[in-house]
Amino acid sequence: EVQLVESGGGLVQPGGSLRLSCAASGFPFSNYEMHWVRQAPGKGLEWVSYISSSGSAIYYADSVKGRFTISRDNAKNSLFLQMSYLRAEDTAVYCCATGGAGVWGQGTTVTVSS
Amino acid sequence: DIQMTQSPSSLSASVGDRVTITCRASQDIRSDLGWYQQKPGKAPQRLIYSASSLQSGVPSRFSGSRSGTEFTLTISSLQPEDFATYYCLHHHSYLLTFGGGTKVEIK
Numbered sequence: 001e002v003q004l005v006e007s008g009g010g011l012v013q014p015g016g017s018l019r020l021s022c023a024a025s026g027f028p029f030s031n032y033e034m035h036w037v038r039q040a041p042g043k044g045l046e047w048v049s050y051i052s053s054s055g056s057a058i059y060y061a062d063s064v065k066g067r068f069t070i071s072r073d074n075a076k077n078s079l080f081l082q083m084s085y086l087r088a089e090d091t092a093v094y095c096c097a098t099g100g101a102g103v104w105g106q107g108t109t110v111t112v113s114s
Numbered sequence: 115d116i117q118m119t120q121s122p123s124s125l126s127a128s129v130g131d132r133v134t135i136t137c138r139a140s141q142d143i144r145s146d147l148g149w150y151q152q153k154p155g156k157a158p159q160r161l162i163y164s165a166s167s168l169q170s171g172v173p174s175r176f177s178g179s180r181s182g183t184e185f186t187l188t189i190s191s192l193q194p195e196d197f198a199t200y201y202c203l204h205h206h207s208y209l210l211t212f213g214g215g216t217k218v219e220i221k
Contacts, residue, residue: 035210044215045158045201050208059208095157100205101148104157 002026002103004096009108016086016112022079022096022105030074033099036081038092039107048094049081064090086112116140118204120213126221131192137202137213139183149178149187150201152215158201162187192218 008020022034036048049070050059058070069082079096093107117140127133137147145165150158160169162178165185175190189196197220202213 033208037210045203045212047210047212050210052208057208097210100163101150101158101203101210102160102163104159106157 004098004103004105006094006096006105006108009094009110011111011113012086013114014087014112017082017084018086018110020081020083020094020108020110022081024077024079024096027098027103029077034072034079035097035099035101036070036079036094037097037101037104038090038094038110040089040092043092046092050099051079053099083110086110088112116143116204116206116211118202118211118213120202120216122216123214124217124219126219127192128221129192129194131221133189133192133196133218135187135200135202135216135218137185137187139185139204142183143204143206145180146204146206147178147180147185148203148205149176149185150203151196151198152201153198161200189218 003025005023012018033052035050038048039045051070055072067085071080091112093109095105095107097104119138121136147165149162152158161172161176165180166178177188179186199215199217201215204211
């Protein structure tokens with residue numbers, strides 16, 4: 001079964017850091033581009049970041065550029081999102097998705113609040 | 115940047131109704147568009163890819179079409195399990211651009 005499972009979310013104070021993980025199974029992860037997408041409470045979907053299958057190409061939304069870092073470990077079928085200098089407006093459910101958004105994980109919740 | 119304008123933002127319909135949701139792209143995006151269904155607390159599920167191709171396992175009452183930069187999702191006969199929020203999504207290279215969503219509620 002093709003599956004993406006996120007973890008690492010939680011409550012963090014403004015200015016803090018958090019590292020999200022996405023574990024992939026059921027497909028050849030190393031062949032797939034990957035995205036992080038987020039959804040703030042009661043809001044729509046927002047693309048956050050992209051990484052190519054090899055990790056050589058990386059892009060970020062302007063709203064997170066300079067604060068978030070995407071990476072992957074193809075040997076461990078894992079995708080990561082290192083989030084720093086977190087703001088209240090980063091509060092959202094964060095999902096990983098395959099390139100082309102064919103498969104999504106359930107998401108992990110990040111709450112930035114003092 | 116390409117913008118995706120989705121309408122309506124919400125609609126009320128009854129079981130058995132025909133429902134149509136539209137997304138308009140700000141420029142030509144070929145057929146690089148998908149339609150997704152999202153239920154509360156769940157991940158989005160792709161219904162349609164490449165504007166009009168039905169995702170495997172998705173009921174045939176869902177269909178997609180394209181006319182230039184206007185894309186349409188049609189549910190031919192709304193079922194109780196179809197009450198959800200629907201999003202269009204344009205994917206190009208590294209970027210995903212979403213429509214604002216349409217919440218389909220029970221009348």
